[in-house]
Amino acid sequence: MFFLFKYVDDLIGKGFEWYTILELMYYQSMVQISMALPLSVLLSSIMTFGTLGENYELVAIKSAGISLQKAMRPLMVLILLLTVSSFLFSNFILPKANLKFYSLMYDMRNKKLAFLIKPGVFNNSIPDYSIRVDRKDESGKMNGIMIYDHKGTNGIPKVIMAKEGEMVKSSDGKFLVFNLKNGVTYEEQASSTGIYNPRQVMLRSRFKETKPKFDMKSFDLSKTDQNAFGNSTVMLNLKGIVKKRDSLQKQMDTLNRNMARTLSNNFKQSNIALGYTKVKVPRKAIGNNILKGIPNGFRLQSIQNAANTVSVITQSLTNGVPRQEDLSGEIIFTSVEYQRKFTLAASCILLFFIGAPLGAIIRKGGMGLPVVIAIVFFLVYHIITTVAEKSAREGSINPIFGMWIAFILLTPLAVFLTYKATVDSALFDVNYYKQFFIKLLRIKQR
Incomplete structure (x- = not known):
């Protein structure tokens, strides 16, 4: 649905074959794994331990002297394997999927509209x-x-x-x-x-x-050479991202060095005789009114020279600043994409340690309450990640901190829920809170 809502305008009315659209959806489904995988881990862990708690199987496991952490070990091994697989997927498969998706989407966007003759309008779809x-x-x-x-x-x-x-x-x-x-x-x-x-x-x-x-x-749908898109950041693995970031940083250093040299030349005093004379002239103090220190015959020329200098500086900044901003944004984006390779794998571990204790606490399986709770926690994780990533791209926060802030904020929650599940806390037991408020009201009535 996300794919259709986003790209329906580029597909309608162009006469594409069904297999072309299916190929595009296949590549897009790989791109959406970064959103679907953490949610699936969270939901499955809640449903699994919720079903165990609902059928009193966790009680039997604990009565046999096996702790919740020990019962979670087989699934922890599975999650670790899934984490490694997700990292390999992000580093090797996802860049190729992005490359094929964007190159195919480029071809489809540039394909001419299907030949639709509208009355009263000249149609130029056919050349000549x-x-x-x-x-x-x-x-x-x-x-x-x-x-x-x-x-x-x-x-x-x-x-x-x-x-x-x-x-x-x-x-x-x-x-x-x-x-x-x-x-x-x-x-x-x-x-x-x-x-x-x-x-x-x-x-x-x-x-x-x-x-x-x-x-x-x-x-006809022409195929564009995919190598033309190969330098895009989302289509690179870790090695390619590091190489591109180093290249962008070198360009930034060269640009800053050239701008500093150009600007410094306009601020230096006349140094033509510097090093060629031993005559020592005392420094002359300049007050607030600089024109008073300039002879009458040279004031107009001095003002014109100053205006020309300001014009040169302004033109230099006008030409250099946009390029500097572009390079800075690209460097930040490479850092964001570099960290994204690891955050997808880390989110699987984090959401498992949120979902498994939650399932053990609520003791409800199936597709009812677990789905609602999973969506709520996933939305919290997704909103924090999206806002932080946007702030990182804008340069408001450090890219590394921005991509890991959701993991940092939700890790204490995972530790807290794991502790509550270990001690059999009635954190989501409605009857517990009901009895608590009844006792509280009785105390007030006395």
Whole structure:
């Protein structure tokens, strides 16, 4: 649903084959694993331990002298394997899935619209042709057809007008055939000498039926070279991200060094004689009014020189600052994507240690209460992660801290829930709170 809502405008009305859309959805499903995997771990752990608690199997396990932590060990091994698998997936498979998805989406976005003739509007979807119809019925028949043919006419269009017609594909699907009836063709012949002559030859021919063909190659989905997208950060593994970040940092250092050199040259005093004279001149104090220290004949020139210097500095900053901001944003983005490779794996461990104790505490299995609780906790995790990531990309917080802030904030909650589940706390027992408030009211009545 997320895929359809986001990309439906790029797919509708372009005549894609079903397998092309299915391929795109397949690649997008891999991209969405980063959101689906933590939620699935959280939900499955809550449902598993909730079912064990609801059927009093946890009670039997604890009565046999086995603690909750020891009972969780087999699942902890499974989660560790899943964590390693998710890291390998993020580092090796996900970049390739992103590469294939974005390259295919680029091709689909640049594919021309399906040939839809709208009445009263010139359609230029076919190269070298412009087509207009007055009316069009539901069966596809058109009336009042006008076609401008610019193909091989040296800028002089060939005009075809017909009373009616219909459009069909050829048997091999390579051509679009226009069956025109009761029309006339106007064609102006170019001068044979190449010199403009106002008395040109105009040819007019009438026809009862004609079938001009239009090549359909311009409507085919062309495949873009995937290497053109290979340098994008989301399509790189850890090694590629580190290499790109180092390259961006070198560009940033070069830019800063060049800007500092350019700006410092405009702030230096005249140093032409520096090192070539031993004459020592005492420093002259400059007050608030600088113009008083300049002779009358040189004040205007000094103001003009200062204005030129300010103009040079402003132009230098105007050219350098946007590039600096772009490089800074790209460096931050590489740091964010680098940490994302690890946060997906860490989120599986974190949400397992939240979900498993929660299931043991609420003692409810199935698709009811566990689903509600899982969604609530996942939304908290997802909102914190999204807000922190956005702040990190904007440069408000450190990228490393921003990508790990959800893990840092929710780890104490996981420790607290694990402790409560170990000591059989009635944290979510409604009857416990009911009895507590009844006792509290009785104390107040006394």
